[in-house]
Amino acid sequence: MNPPSTPPFHALLATELRAAIRHPFTAYVAATTAAAVILFARAPRPLVIPQLFAEDGLWTSLLHTRGFWYAAFHGRPESDYCILGNILLLEAGRWWCALFHGGDPLELPRSCAWVSYLFYGAVFSLPVLLLRRRLPAAHLAALWLLACFMPLGIHDASYSGFEILGRISNIGFACLFAAFLLVWYRNTATPAPAALVAIDAGLLLCVTTNPLAAAVLPAAAWPALRDVRRGTRSVAAVARDPAVVSLFVLAAAGAGLCGLPNPWKIRPREPIPPLEVATVVELGVARNTLYPLLWPVYRHLSTGATLGALAVVAAAIHRWGLPRHRALYLGGAALLMATAAVLVVFRPELGIHICGYRGTFPDRYFYGQHLVGLALLAAFAADVGERLRERGWLRHLPVAALVALLVAAVVHEPPWHLAPSQCLRPEGRLFSLRAARAVEELRFVDHRLQADPAGRFVSIPNPEGTPKRIVLPRAPLERALRARGLDPARPGENAVLPAQALEPLAR
DSSP, X not given: OOOOOOOOHHHHHHHHHHHHHHSHHHHHHHHHHHHHXXXXXXXXXXXXXXXXXXXXXXXXHHHHHHOHHHHHHHSOTTTTOOOHHXXXXXHHHHHHXXXXXXXXXXXXXXXXXXXXXXXXXXXXXXXXXXXXTTSOHHHHHHHHHHHHTOOOSTTSSSOGGGGTTTOSTTTHHHHHHHXXXXXXXXXXXXXXXXXHHHHHHHHHHHHTTOGGGGGGHHHHTHHHHHHXXXXXSOHHHHHTOHHHHHHHHHHHHHHHHHOOOOGGGGSOSSOOOOOOHHHHHIIIIIIIIIHHHHGGGGGGOOHHHHHHHHHHHHHHHHXXXXXXXHHHHHHHHHHHHHXXXXXXXXXXXXXXXXXXXXXXXXXXXXXXXXXXXXXXXXXHHHXXXXXXXXXXXXXXXXXXXXXXXXXXXXXXXXXXSOOGGGTOOOGGGOHXXXXXXXXXXXXXXXXXXXXXXXXXXXXXXXXXXXXXXXXXXHHHHHHHHHHTTOXXXXXXXXXSOOHHHHHHHHO
């Protein structure tokens, strides 16, 4: 009998390629890349007008002068919590700059913008990786696209999206959504030990970036507590469960890294008048909870309409939601209630900005909650579709409703129409221009940010009205400026740059 012949190399290669293409992680990478492109198309301003916005500049300065761990644990002294995720992404921005731009400091803002787009794309694509066996493919696709096109006021005069897309300073709000998805997967799957470690490492990163994400962690203990309550497992057996042990390690590590945040330290310095009932309803219910569903009619809401809509949504979930998602709905509702309470108690000044259903600013405080709401909406649509599966064409109505909401979002802030806010080029805000002027004015400092003519760093003032400064290494910055036609060795000759010299710096 002849031995079986070995398949030719090209056949083996084709088999391996097909397996790689069908692998869930391949779909996740593709979705992440596509989402990053969509976000860039929606808000290209961080690349058109590169600058290290707000805390991005402050924390980058700490990275350069004091190092990674100091920046992670001392970047938010006013609120006493860790910002490990923010610092990791800013460090990734420095690696990107070194890899693609030869370490040119003037390209650092663009590098951080690309890292931000990819981060949000990776978070928005998590359902593709984690929920593929829990939601139908059509609902997953709708959830992914709805996250990519969630309205952010990009075409409004306030342009709230400026604070989110293309920035790293506010990525912590999206960590709330990532933690919610990770716990959902952890509770409904039986992950292998390696996958469990990866999940809990992701949860730890979420908690050490946004301490509010810790509100999700108790839900991870629900399966074990349920088994004890039902008597299916003893307390000793539960205590030996690797998932429970990993959860305790996660909680201990989070407490050790973050400590106990003091939210009272972030209260406004000026006394804020007590919030009226109407403002509390708008802040906690309309803006924090129901906005992903009601944003098309948000400007037409009132206190009564908001409370009525909340009652209708709760009744619909109670009537049409499937028992398999009951814990999901309860956990999501508890999370949204907790975030609403935090905003009302510790951020009452938000009522000044949003009172009266006038606009969406500031979106960043609600972005994570909106993403959680979208996930709950997709799960509810899947439940309704399951209940209507024997009703002919009616079973397609839930997906059609998600698609209609998606189309409305795309039309509301179309990526093919560049908003005027994305093209403004105020001279004072050009990062490279400010860096050149800082060198001309001999703004050199040491690692303690003290003025030093021989200092290794350059202190770059931010535009007027934004007191935070950006500190970058002097030697590479001077090389970058020299490559752009400005000789840092002769600052006096460049004290006043002519218009034709400013243009290459602005590009």
